[in-house]
Amino acid sequence: MPSDHKTGLRWSNWNLLLILPLFMLITPWFNMDEPRIFGLPFFYWYQFLFVPLGVACVGIVYVKTKDEPVVTGKPDKLGVDDLDEGAN
Amino acid sequence: MQWTELIVFSALFLLVTVMGFVAARWQKGETLDHLDEWGLGGRKFGSWITWFLVGGDLYTAYTFVAVPALMFGAGALGFYALPYTIILYPLVFLPLVRMWSVSRVHGYVTPADFVKGRYGSHWLALLIAITGIVATMPYIALQLVGLEAVLRSMGLNGSGILGHLPLFIAFLILALYTYQSGLRAPALIAFVKDILIYLVILVAIIYLPSKFGGWGEIFNDAQAKFDATPSKTDGILLTGTNQLQYATLALGSALALFLYPHSLTGILASRGRNVIKRNMVALPAYSLLLGLLALLGFVAISAGTKPIVNQATGRPDTNTIVPELFGANFPSWFAGIAFAAIGIGALVPAAIMSIAAANLWTRNVYKEYVKKNATPAEEAKQAKLASLVVKFGAVAFIVFVDPQFSIDLQLIGGVMILQTLPAVAIALYTRWFHVYGLVAGWVGGMGYGMWLLYNIGNPAVGKAHFAGSALPLGNISIFGWHPFGTSTTQIYVGIVALFVNLLVAVIVTLVAKQAKVSNGVDHTDPSDYHVDEDNPRVKPIAAH
Numbered sequence: 047m048p049s050d051h052k053t054g055l056r057w058s059n060w061n062l063l064l065i066l067p068l069f070m071l072i073t074p075w076f077n078m079d080e081p082r083i084f085g086l087p088f089f090y091w092y093q094f095l096f097v098p099l100g101v102a103c104v105g106i107v108y109v110k111t112k113d114e115p116v117v118t119g120k121p122d123k124l125g126v127d128d129l130d131e132g133a134n
Numbered sequence: 135m136q137w138t139e140l141i142v143f144s145a146l147f148l149l150v151t152v153m154g155f156v157a158a159r160w161q162k163g164e165t166l167d168h169l170d171e172w173g174l175g176g177r178k179f180g181s182w183i184t185w186f187l188v189g190g191d192l193y194t195a196y197t198f199v200a201v202p203a204l205m206f207g208a209g210a211l212g213f214y215a216l217p218y219t220i221i222l223y224p225l226v227f228l229p230l231v232r233m234w235s236v237s238r239v240h241g242y243v244t245p246a247d248f249v250k251g252r253y254g255s256h257w258l259a260l261l262i263a264i265t266g267i268v269a270t271m272p273y274i275a276l277q278l279v280g281l282e283a284v285l286r287s288m289g290l291n292g293s294g295i296l297g298h299l300p301l302f303i304a305f306l307i308l309a310l311y312t313y314q315s316g317l318r319a320p321a322l323i324a325f326v327k328d329i330l331i332y333l334v335i336l337v338a339i340i341y342l343p344s345k346f347g348g349w350g351e352i353f354n355d356a357q358a359k360f361d362a363t364p365s366k367t368d369g370i371l372l373t374g375t376n377q378l379q380y381a382t383l384a385l386g387s388a389l390a391l392f393l394y395p396h397s398l399t400g401i402l403a404s405r406g407r408n409v410i411k412r413n414m415v416a417l418p419a420y421s422l423l424l425g426l427l428a429l430l431g432f433v434a435i436s437a438g439t440k441p442i443v444n445q446a447t448g449r450p451d452t453n454t455i456v457p458e459l460f461g462a463n464f465p466s467w468f469a470g471i472a473f474a475a476i477g478i479g480a481l482v483p484a485a486i487m488s489i490a491a492a493n494l495w496t497r498n499v500y501k502e503y504v505k506k507n508a509t510p511a512e513e514a515k516q517a518k519l520a521s522l523v524v525k526f527g528a529v530a531f532i533v534f535v536d537p538q539f540s541i542d543l544q545l546i547g548g549v550m551i552l553q554t555l556p557a558v559a560i561a562l563y564t565r566w567f568h569v570y571g572l573v574a575g576w577v578g579g580m581g582y583g584m585w586l587l588y589n590i591g592n593p594a595v596g597k598a599h600f601a602g603s604a605l606p607l608g609n610i611s612i613f614g615w616h617p618f619g620t621s622t623t624q625i626y627v628g629i630v631a632l633f634v635n636l637l638v639a640v641i642v643t644l645v646a647k648q649a650k651v652s653n654g655v656d657h658t659d660p661s662d663y664h665v666d667e668d669n670p671r672v673k674p675i676a677a678h
Contacts, residue, residue: 064224070220071385078371
C-alpha cells in the first residue's frame, strides 16, 4: 500500500521555464503582416523564432535538473521499504 | 503513368520492405514471443533510435500532405501545426518521464495498463483502451490517404475497387513485416523515412520559392487568392473570429498527442529517462521542418497547382497538392524520391499505430476479459493477429467508405482521446480524482464533445454534421442559456469538451469523497515515478 506521508512530486524552479513557450498562443501579439523578413510576414517568422526558444527552455530544464535525486540502484532516502510490494 | 517516378519509388519501397523483414533480427532479444519485445522493441532504444522512431511516428505522412493542403485552402489557420508542435514538448517533458518510470517498474505496455495499476479498476482501463483503439483506427486510415495521394499522383489513379489495388499491395507487405518484426520494423525504417523527408523538404524549401519570385511574391499571391474568395475566415493572417480557434486548436492538439497510444509506445520503448529528456530537446527539429513544409501550401498557390480528381470518389482531392507541386516542379527522379518520402512516411506511423492498438486490445481486453491466464507468448500471438486485423480494417475503411469519413473520424478521434487526459495524465501526479469522477467526466466530456461536433455544419461544402472542429462561442448553450451571447468567435471543440469533462469529474469526485465510496487500490508507489534504468526495481524485460 502506498503511504500517504511520502510525496511523489519533485519540484525545481527551473521547471517554470517550461511555461515560456506557451506565450506563443497569444495570437494578438503577432497577428500582423509587417515587418517582413525575407518576404515572410511577421506572423510567420515570429512563430518560427519559438522553435529555438522552446528548445532552449526544455534544454535548460534538462541540464539544470540533471542532478535531481533520481531513484537509482543505491538505497536512497525515499523509503524503499515496500520494495516487494505493488510490482505484481 | 510516370515511369521514372514509379521506378525510384518502387526501388525505395523495396529497400524498406527488406529492412522491415530483417528488423526482426536487429538488436534481437531472447524471444519475440513477448509484448516487451514484439510490441516495445525490447524496451532498450537509445537516443538516436528514439529520435527517428518518435519523429517518424508523430510527424506522419498525413501531416505532411494535410497541413500544406489546409494552408492552401484556408490560409494562416493551417499554420497552427507549428505552435502545436512547439508547445508540445515543454508540456509533456515532465509527465512523460514519470510515465516511463512507473511503466518500467510495473511492466506496463499501454496507457490503460497504467490506469488499471493506478486505480485498480479494469473498467476504467477498458474505457481508456477502447477510446485509444477507436481514436487510432481512423488515424491509420488517414496514413493510407497520404499514401494513396502519392500513388495517384504517379498515375496509379484507377477507378473503382481496382484503383485501390496498389494501396492494398503496399499495405499487405507492411502488415506482413510488422507481424514478423513488431516495433523493430518501423524503428529501422524510420531512419530511411526521416532522412528522405529532411532531404526533400530542405531542397523544396530552398529551390521552389526562388522559382516563383521569392517568399514576398508567394505571400502576396496567396493574399490575392484569399481576397478573391467569398470566405471571410481565410487569409495569410488570422481573422477576428479564428484567433481563439488557432490557439485552442494548437493547445488541444498538443495535450492530445501523447495520449494517443502510438505516441506512448515510442516513449515506453526507450531505454531510460535521459533518452526521453534528450529527445524532448531534439524533436523540435521536426517541428521546424513541419513549419517550412506548411508554407509549401502557399507555394502551391503561386505555382497554380491544381488538386487532382480522385477517380475513386470523383472529387478533387486537396491532399494531392504537395505531391502535384513536387511532380510538376522537380525532375522526375527527384519527384520519385519525394513521393517515396511521403509514401514511406505513411508506413512508419501506420505500423506503430497498429502495434499500439494491438497492444491495447491484447492487454486490456483479451487478457482482462477473454483469457485471464494468457501466457506472454499467447499475448504476443494475440497482438500480432490483432495488428493484422487493425490494418485490414483500415484498408477496408478507405476502400469501401468515402475517405472523407476517415478525415471526419480523425477529427472526432482528437476530441475523444483528449477525454482520457484526467485518467492518464493527471493521474500521473495525483489520485485526487475519484475513479467514479473520472468515468463520469469521460462520459460527460465525450457526450458533449460528440454532440457539439455533430452540430457543426458547413453549408459551403454541403455538410450538415461533423464539418469541422471550430465552434462559435455563441453556439454554446447550457440548458438554453448562452453564456457567450451571439459571439462568432470560434474555439476548438476539444478544449470545451475537456473543460466539461474536468468539471463533471470534480463534482462527482467531491460527492463520492463525501459519501466515502471506495476509490480502488493504487498498486503504484510514489517512488516508482522516479525510477531510472539502472534501478534493481525495474521489471526484467520479457519476464514471465
